[in-house]
Amino acid sequence: MPSLKELSRQPELLTGGHRLCAGCGAPIVVRQALKALDVPLVAANATGCLEVATAIYPYTAWRCSWIHSAFENAAATISGVEAAYRSLKRQGKVPGEFRFVAFGGDGGTFDIGFQSLSGAAERGHRFVYVCYDNEAYMNTGIQRSSATPLGAETTTTPAGEVIPGKRGHRKDLTAIMAAHDIPYVAQVSPSHWNDLVTKMKKAFDAEGPAFINAIAPCPRGWRHDGSLTIEVTRVAVETCYWPLYEVDHGKWRLTYKPRQKKPVEEWLKMQGRFRHLFRPENRHLIDEIQAHVDRKWEELLRRCGEI
């Protein structure tokens, strides 16, 4: 693993000058993820913030071939690119190696793009799918997705007088992708860049599909100061809300264990989207979130053979 200094000297595939918000988690995830790569890349992008803010004609922030076709089909699109590569490579029409990656937000991955992701994973294309998970439809203005956590306020799950934000817990997509029994699945956080880059390298080296779920805060949607983005992801990891682990050829492994598991409240209180939960009548929701985090963490420890 190269040092941070060495990594920072590598050429960037996503340049500065794109129009994502200051403090957006998505480009940080992308830049770290692509540090793991030393062969030419084709990237597919689902419709969403990352897509809309990095390639506004006649400009692009991408230094690699890049294709965005629609919202729900980044995995299907990259599977077509990869199939073309295999065909043309076999015929001797493409010199050299390529790698393939698809980026999608949680809306394009957990929800509308889930079918095409599942299909492409099952077919065994060699590609890495990276979900930058900001836990809601941020591009259209902060609407809930199936990645939105219990109690979070979004514009379609407002903290109302009767209903206090999102009902129900988020979908555990990382585990669902692991259930596809593909070569590599991992959960990452930009706060732990070393872990992220190491996992991306394994994902790119896998001889088949790989799925990476990356926590990627949206300061506007989560309502925290943009300068705290990395800190918010670090606390998510330290509270075990966002555990760092991998499933490498079916083997579950915890890649980071907090020395002392912090209460999830510490993560919730950093974000305006959970502010209403701290009112006395909603305190039970914080307990419910904590109970959910505890149960999922226990499950994960068991799966990873830690207990």
Add this chain to the structure above:
Amino acid sequence: MAVQAVTQQKLALTGNEAVAMAMKQINPDVVAAYPITPQTDIVQYFSTFVADGKVKTEFVTVESEHSAMSACVGSCAAGARTMTATSSQGLALMWEMLYIAAGFRLPIVMPVVNRALSAPINIHCDHSDSMGARDSGWIQLYSENAQEAYDNTIQAVRIAEHADVRLPVMVCQDGFVISHSLMNLEVLPDEAVASFVGEFAPRYPLLDAEHPVTYGALALQDSYFEARRQIADAMSRAPAVILEVGKEYGRLSGREYGFFEAHRLEDAEVAVVAIGSAAGSAKAVADSLRGQGIKAGVLKVRVFRPWPWREIGDALGSARVVGVMDRADGLSNLGGPLFGDIRSALYDRTRRPLVVDYIYGLGGRDVSLEDIEGVFRDLLRIKDEGRVTEPVTYLGVRE
């Protein structure tokens, strides 16, 4: 290029077999497809070609038609000659991606086996599926029989990939009526097809490490309109290419193709316009009416997009009454899609025929020779009356 006529094999094939055979001979780099009745045979036959190593194709067995077209878009943008095939609901599910394939100017070729759209669900022929896609930027070729489906599929590759065009092409044939009926047809030798379609010359492929490219950038108020206008420009250049390819194919196979077939139209007083298998029946009826001294003719549309409106206007302009047969309903209170386009093609002419529409054959409802003769008789009545009282008639439906 000098093209020599070749000796062809005579085979009895269904429409689906003929198209699968054409796909095998085209030997695309990638096929991404999903099965749907009545297209399924094409996917199955092609799968056996792949499994037996008869083609070099990478076959992507996608989980839906939306992903089929998405994978085709990725593949073709990557630089691979790419095909798929579908019908009905499958085409409907592809909808979003049809526009993107055309917008990216990707020369994807797609056989469409025409089938009715739900609801109610129905697996039989009408043209609702592809007619609805007429504004998507795809070139549309229609086939009267298995021979034409075969010939059109091969020509479609050349039309789509032509530097002046670079647009995707649908090759339509009637579900079951053509797709599942045996026909004795002539099939070109593999080498003749390979040399006719030539090597695919990708433009701006994703798989060029030295020259990375961007597909699908956001185009706002300052550029979107120009991008769409360029698609229209490409469509306006397509007619010349379609004719050029049709002539060259004629020299190779003895079967030359134009925009449409004008059957006994020169002096026709009453003319029927039809698409697909019904055109064959209409020609037989016109011949029989000619025997009775009635000046009947038929225009069979092959190229629906781009719409060869000038030529169609010239071909129909001298008729007194034109009956358009629409195997799709526009549900607009003014007939089907072909009707609107035919009337529009004739509107600016100083002397123009009366034009009426017949919606027929929805959901595979059989259209008999008697039905079509009834249409001609109707046109003769309108000719005598000199006016149209009912512009749209539903043919063969229980009211």
